[in-house]
Each structure stands twice: as structure tokens, then as C-alpha cells.
Amino acid sequence: MKIAVVGKGGAGKTTTSAVLARTLARSGHRVVALDCDSNPNLGLSLGVGIDATEALLSVRDRVGDDVEHARSWDDIVDRFGADAPDGVRLAMVSKIEDPDFGCP
């Protein structure tokens, strides 16, 4: 299954996502948790800690870089992800690093 959790700021999206991911993993599913927030905090709710959350490289940052491109989605998750409790694999899609003009 593929689930996206959306809603207003502070509604509980990240907490819900993390509990869903770990609960599914505990019931034996192979789970990838994707943090699609430009202010990514899913690692904290999953339990990987502040430093590991901050150290995650965003997929977007690595595409177009001099790093050899990933060949498939699981290659991306393997190379740029982190292990979270209960066997969940966490990957981050984008994080804002440099201020520039943009849409809201």
C-alpha cells in the first residue's frame, strides 16, 4: 500500500505518519517512510534522533550533483536513507538549504 498523510500545520501529520510506519513494520510489512516536508522532522517522530535526522541527505539535493545517479527508487532509498526503529527505512525528499525567491 502507498499512503500519503496531509493536513494543516500542527494537525499531527508527522506523528501519524511515524506511528503508521512503525505499526505496519511491526506487523511484518517492509516500510519506507518518505519525509516530503521541506522542514523535515519525520526522523524525530520515528525515533532516529536529531543528529541522524539532520544528517539525512535529500534526494533532490543529490540529483544533478556530481554523485552518480541512482538507478532505481530502492537504490535511492538505500543510498540516501537511514534505518529507523522496527525496520522502517527513512528517506527525505527535499530540505531547504539556501534561501532563494520562491512560491508560497
Place this chain on the structure above:
Amino acid sequence: MRVAFVGKGGAGKSAIAGTFCRLLARTTGQAVVAIDSDPLPGLAFSLGQPSSDTPLPPELIEKVGDDPDSTWQLRAGTTVIDAIEEHAPQGPDGVRLLQFGKLRGHVRAVGPSQHAFRVIVRELATTTDLHLVGDLPGGTRQAFFGWAGFAEVLIVVTEATPSSMLSARRLARLAGADGGGQTVVAVANKSVSENDAARIDEFSGLRVVGTIPRDPAVGAAERAGVPLLDLAPTSPAVTAIGSLVEAMAREVVA
């Protein structure tokens, strides 16, 4: 004063900003414009404004020249004061609410209104005798990307939780990278311990200029869809936001 509230989603930006605007208007007796650049509704509720979704008409602005990359300006003959008197309606305590409307579909639908919004905000920032108070969307997307340039002081609203303080630290770092010369400070919100301000200061590196206690009146006002200031005018949170208004008045003078 010209300030903007930023911070993680759910930190309490809109609740504080709406109350802040109205207390600022009450204590100074001067004109206050609340600037809502969040594409989701929020600030109208804490101000007590009847409409949370009033886009600006694209006819307010015109292109400077014919170059496709040229910028926008207010249509000839329209002043920024005309624009806000007509399109930023006055609510309780005389506070005006300027917004570009809310996303109902694709982002393109609010594009023209956003251009008008940016032109008006840019012009307002150089207009004297007006207080500007911005409420930005949650997260790090907008704070330093051309949306808060009007502000002399950016106020990062944060709780003393890891995710909220991590967002505050990222905002502080982005402010440094942006080099806009703005002062960046923090407010400890939903505080339950006298150590909260010190923890936020230590983690984010931001100077904490105010502490707002966790107050059930805030949640009660949000559930009722009415302004905190009207539901609980003497609540601890309102009192603390009043102190924040005073602190910001000192900050912009200094």
C-alpha cells in the same frame, strides 16, 4: 514596527499574530496592517475578521515595461493607501487584513493576486505611520524567500520540543545565509517550565524575547472559531502577548 511571525506548523504563529495585531492597535492607537501570506486560512480567525479568503484583483497592478521578465507596480493613479483601504478590510480594533486569498485548486489560480500582494507589501514597507505584522506559513519554505523582506524583526515562534526547536534552528541558520540584515528572535510558546526559554536559546542560538504559557484558552478559542482576545481577554496567554508587544516596541527602537 514591522515584524513577521515564522516557525514550525502548529507552533502558534497565527494565534499569537492575530492577538498581537489587535493589542498593538489598542495600545498605540495607530494603524496596523496584518499581512497573511499563508495559502491556508488561519490569521482571519484569530483577528476576528469575517472573511478568511479575499484575493486581490489583478487590475490593481501593471507590468513595468513590456519585457516578460519585468516587474510589477501599482496601476498608475493608485496609491498603496488606496489599495489597502479598498482591499484590506478592517476588523476588530481597526486592524486591516491583507492577503492574497487561499488555495482552492492549483497554485496558478492565486498567481495574479500574489503579484498584487507582493507589490502592496513592498510599498507598505516604505510607508511611515503604519505597523506591519506578518503571519507566515509554517516551516522553512517561505520565511526567507522574498516573503518577509518587509520585516525589521523576524519572530520565530517555538515550543521547547525537539521538532519545534529544530525548525527554529533551521530558520536561524537560513536567516544568517539570507543576509537580509533582519533581527531574528524567538518566542517560547506553550511554555510549561521556566527552563523552556533557556533550552530554546541554547538549542537554536536565538535570543528569547518572550514566553507565552500553555493556556487552555488558546485551544478553546480555536475550537470555537473566535479570537482568543474576545474569548479570554484576561487569560495568561493574552497577558503574555501584551508583554511581547511591549518588548517588540523596545526592540525596533533599539
